[in-house]
Amino acid sequence: MITLWRLGLAALLLGAWHVGAESGFLSPLFFGHPVKIFAVIVEWFATGEIWRHLAITIAETLLAFASGTLCGVGGGLWLGLSPRTRAVLDPFIMAANAMPRVILAPIFAMWFGLGVASKVALGFTLVFFIVFFNVLQGVREVPPTVLNSARMLGASQRQLLRHVYLPAALSWVFSSLHVSVGMAFVGAVVAEYLGSSAGVGYLILQAEGMFDVDTVFAGIIVLTGCALVLDAGVSVAESRLLVWQPRADAARGS
Amino acid sequence: MAALAFEDVTVRFGAATVVGGASFSVGAGEFVSVVGPTGCGKSTLLNLAAGLLAPSSGRVLVDGVTLAGINRRAGYLFQGESLMPWRSARDNVAAGPEFAGMSRGAARAAAETWLGRVGLAGHGEKYPHQMSGGMRKRAQLAQTLVLDPPVLLMDEPFSALDVQTRQLMENELLSIWQADRKSVLFITHDLEEAISLSDRVIVLSAGPATRPLAEFAIDLPRPRDVAEIRLTAEFRAVEERIWEVLRGEVLKAYRQGEAA
Numbered sequence: 001m002i003t004l005w006r007l008g009l010a011a012l013l014l015g016a017w018h019v020g021a022e023s024g025f026l027s028p029l030f031f032g033h034p035v036k037i038f039a040v041i042v043e044w045f046a047t048g049e050i051w052r053h054l055a056i057t058i059a060e061t062l063l064a065f066a067s068g069t070l071c072g073v074g075g076g077l078w079l080g081l082s083p084r085t086r087a088v089l090d091p092f093i094m095a096a097n098a099m100p101r102v103i104l105a106p107i108f109a110m111w112f113g114l115g116v117a118s119k120v121a122l123g124f125t126l127v128f129f130i131v132f133f134n135v136l137q138g139v140r141e142v143p144p145t146v147l148n149s150a151r152m153l154g155a156s157q158r159q160l161l162r163h164v165y166l167p168a169a170l171s172w173v174f175s176s177l178h179v180s181v182g183m184a185f186v187g188a189v190v191a192e193y194l195g196s197s198a199g200v201g202y203l204i205l206q207a208e209g210m211f212d213v214d215t216v217f218a219g220i221i222v223l224t225g226c227a228l229v230l231d232a233g234v235s236v237a238e239s240r241l242l243v244w245q246p247r248a249d250a251a252r253g254s
Numbered sequence: 255m256a257a258l259a260f261e262d263v264t265v266r267f268g269a270a271t272v273v274g275g276a277s278f279s280v281g282a283g284e285f286v287s288v289v290g291p292t293g294c295g296k297s298t299l300l301n302l303a304a305g306l307l308a309p310s311s312g313r314v315l316v317d318g319v320t321l322a323g324i325n326r327r328a329g330y331l332f333q334g335e336s337l338m339p340w341r342s343a344r345d346n347v348a349a350g351p352e353f354a355g356m357s358r359g360a361a362r363a364a365a366e367t368w369l370g371r372v373g374l375a376g377h378g379e380k381y382p383h384q385m386s387g388g389m390r391k392r393a394q395l396a397q398t399l400v401l402d403p404p405v406l407l408m409d410e411p412f413s414a415l416d417v418q419t420r421q422l423m424e425n426e427l428l429s430i431w432q433a434d435r436k437s438v439l440f441i442t443h444d445l446e447e448a449i450s451l452s453d454r455v456i457v458l459s460a461g462p463a464t465r466p467l468a469e470f471a472i473d474l475p476r477p478r479d480v481a482e483i484r485l486t487a488e489f490r491a492v493e494e495r496i497w498e499v500l501r502g503e504v505l506k507a508y509r510q511g512e513a514a
């Protein structure tokens with residue numbers, strides 16, 4: 001029933017857009033034309049041209065996500081467990097986090113060129129802080145009895161790190177997977193849009209240069225689809241990784 | 255020589271003196287219970303014995319040696335939730351042996367054996383949030399006992415269990431203790447439990463600055479069945495004598511609670 005309503009609503013919106021564009025009420029110069037947009041997408045996939053760009057955007061996303069997560073976990077554990085270092089670095093971290101990092105895109109383009117590396121760099125700066133703060137929180141919120149219990153069971157300092165702090169921190173990282181993967185994607189696309197030679201963001205940038213609104217919208221739709229697929233992938237990974245956590249829906253009833 | 259000895263131990267948290275000059279000991283192979291009103295400092299005493307907390311003054315001796323750092327001879331059954339939530343029941347029990355360097359396979363086999371002994375056979379795959387409070391308590395017990403520690407520190411281990419399970423576990427504990435004579439420091443607020451299990455019962459004064467007020471030797475025959483022994487006249491007589499002392503402290507603690 002809900003699905004029917006949703007389909008109906010989508011059809012209504014698309015229909016209104018189409019009628020508006022046909023009648024000239026919505027200028028196709030600014031709003032595009034749904035049929036033409038659809039044609040662009042079909043052609044992209046038919047000729048296979050889009051795959052190269054999509055692959056690059058997704059590779060940038062995954063690299064930014066992986067590097068940001070790795071460094072975030074490492075940095076979070078390190079500072080979480082050495083309060084003194086943390087006290088020293090605190091203002092620097094706050095400043096770096098407060099900085100609107102999208103501004104760095106042109107600088108990264110200068111440092112790393114127009115290729116994949118500068119896109120990964122921007123995504124990295126976005127992902128790193130999300131993961132870093134989650135790990136800090138995870139380390140701080142390890143229940144003292146669990147920690148003391150592990151110590152009484154004979155855990156060495158290294159074993160505490162591996163078997164108590166790391167799992168506790170990772171549970172926080174996993175619970176923020178949706179946000180960090182999303183940020184990696186945003187970083188990749190924005191960096192492409194601000195200067196690149198390939199990727200879906202590049203396609204959009206090109207089309208804008210030629211006032212080709214239909215292609216711009218087609219690019220946006222492909223990106224949205226890609227983001228949804230990534231998000232679904234995260235949901236699958238999440239349910240595998242967090243079996244040990246009580247689920248909100250399990251707590252409600254059953 | 256005492257397996258565990260407190261010598262004039264004081265603990266202060268900021269301005270508050272929680273333990274005030276406590277001296278007592280647990281002999282090798284002895285089962286000692288500590289009873290006292292709620293909040294008087296029982297868990298604090300166990301943390302001292304475990305080496306998780308250092309005394310503000312005085313000292314704790316393990317086999318005659320002053321304790322500094324973690325008490326490696328002791329297994330600790332915590333009052334609160336202490337299982338690692340990211341490990342299944344079996345892997346929680348296997349944790350101690352793994353930390354000690356045992357192979358994963360051997361550690362898991364040992365864990366399965368102990369899960370069976372505490373009545374959790376077949377529940378090894380469950381994570382802590384999938385178990386009841388009583389099951390988690392039993393998993394904690396298995397987690398501690400699998401390491402076979404010569405000293406056992408137990409903080410109200412059975413208070414979350416229903417009466418039947420509780421008596422089963424108490425008898426199981428007694429048979430484990432009977433078999434290899436661990437030294438046990440057992441904390442409870444249940445006087446009947448203390449008497450039925452112990453060689454000696456120590457009554458703590460109400461806080462602040464708690465310390466042992468009186469000690470009672472329990473000369474009831476062993477081996478005991480915790481349910482049957484409660485019905486004997488000797489048991490009732492001892493209980494009455496101890497309650498005489500304890501009641502005053504409980505009332506004192508209760509009035510303090512009301513005043514606060």
Ligand SMILES: Nc1ncnc2c1ncn2[C@@H]1O[C@H](COP(=O)(O)OP(=O)(O)OP(=O)(O)O)[C@@H](O)[C@H]1O
Pocket residue numbers: 267272291292293294295296297298299333443461
């Ligand atoms: N880390 C701490 N900092 C400050 N005060 C503490 C700390 N730990 C315990 N206390 C205080 O010490 C007193 C004794 O606490 P403790 O947990 O040892 O009591 P207890 O006898 O085990 O209580 P219960 O029967 O409820 O388990 C309490 O008043 C508590 O508030």
Ligand SMILES: [Mg+2]
Pocket residue numbers: 296297298333409
């Ligand atoms: Mg307590």
